[in-house]
Amino acid sequence: MSDPPTIDRQLVEQIAALAQLALTEEEITVMRAELTQILAYVATLNEVETTDVAATRRAIPLAQLWRDDQPRPGLATALGLQAAPEPLGDAFGVPRPID
């Protein structure tokens, strides 16, 4: 890990766009300061020699389990749609995807 990057306004906006978040001016200011502080702390991981260390994605080894590829009942469509903000027949309604 290299030194923590400078968390400028552009980087905060870039990350927010990736995360589908629209931040207010005040949020951008606060997040810049907090991300800078937190990433400076995280940079302590630089001190650890990890060159030949394997990455752990899951600490406890678990066997891969398979089940028969048979259809079985799942959540009924009506139940799946009952909390939808905009149910549209048997589907979820959304605003138009293209400007």
Add this chain to the structure above:
Amino acid sequence: MAPAPGPTVAALGRALGDGRTTSVAATRACLAQAAATTALGAFLHLDAEGALAQAEAADQRRRRSEARGPLDGVPLALKDNLAVAGLPLTCGSRLLDGYVVPYDATVTAALRQGGAVLLGKTSLDEFGMGSSTERCAFGPARNPWAEDRVPGGSSGGSAVAVACGAAAAALGSDTGGSLRQPAAFCGLVGLKPTYGRVSRYGLVALASSLDQVGPLTHDVTDAALVLQAIAGFDERDSTSAAREVPDYLAELETGVEGLRLGVPREYRGALDPAVQAAVADALDRYRQLGAEVVEVSLPHTAYAVACYYVLCTAEASSNLARYDGVRYGRRGDAPTLAGMYRATRSRGFGAEVKRRILLGTFALSAGYYDAYYQTAQRVRTLIADDFARALSDVDLLLTPTTPTTAFRLGEKTVDPLAMYLGDVFTVGASLAGLPALSLPWGRDADGLPIGVQLIAGAWQEALLLRAARAGERRGDG
């Protein structure tokens, strides 16, 4: 100062079995206590009508001699990130305000199968992101031992409900300490099982490689009883383990004579003196009980919090991408799909959730992925190796659960990093996937509870519970 706790699960089970009380009476007592303590903010949703109907059904079963086991008729609460069909599931977030979930989590179904009465949903830091339950969008929960203090988090509502007698026990979830830390702050037992021991199906995901469901209870026996009900393989959770579940009560009273307890030397720094004294007292007691206490080393402890917050936020940013306003939850208005996503998420998420999503998105983004996410995964390997090495020499580890007792509301909300650093003693076992339990051990000068943590090797919950039970029997409560 001290809350008036209700009966334990075991005691209530005996009273129900002897006919000294009924489930309806016990449920009414919990509901009355919940109503009397609403200022503590334990519950986000109480299902009084449903609970009393379940209690009546339990009483009828018992009258027919068809009681289903030790949880039948016992009123329990569930953290509001666990799905209970027909009840709200908010995760403490405005984004999910009003969402009623159409299915049961596997642990919910297991409790129903055991006849438990489900009282309602307890408060939490939004999506489990916090260590104080101050980050709930619907207001903070408060510590029953001192209302100006936090109950811990993120399973704070579950801890409060049990500590003040509004539930006999509760389920919570633990990603980096969210069962153990509130247990320590509220004078309860909190057990995080081995990763894979309990199904995560129906648990709203925070960090999928770390999350586990577990009990918050008055004592160790209750923790064993509740774990027995919820542990086991679930084909709907590919990360649940296809391993036999042992009888957690069978060896509960067999003591610790001959066991080796390891004390990590790296867990001694920056400790409140009262917590330090409690750990010393616990070690003395275990020696008296016949355990051998030895020093061990977990050399990468200093990096556990940084490692945890990179991995947890990375996984959270991915998991929380699903909240887009399409299928459930509160939709933000915008004329285009992309605008609707942003409006939904920007209005729905609170500050801590946004902060963690941004951190996690950063750690996973092009140009930073290797440097942050991959490095943290490698450090995780070293931390897990530390625990494996230590536990090859000893049976259990004993540490403080938290560096301090419960802090004041507002004390750490302005400094997110200070809040994160409070997790220093709990995140290690989480990263290593190991079972860990917080056991109440005395109180500080202000009368606030202290917890000590026991950590065992993978799948060794029976040993963990047995050692905790031995410590619990020391006689000073």
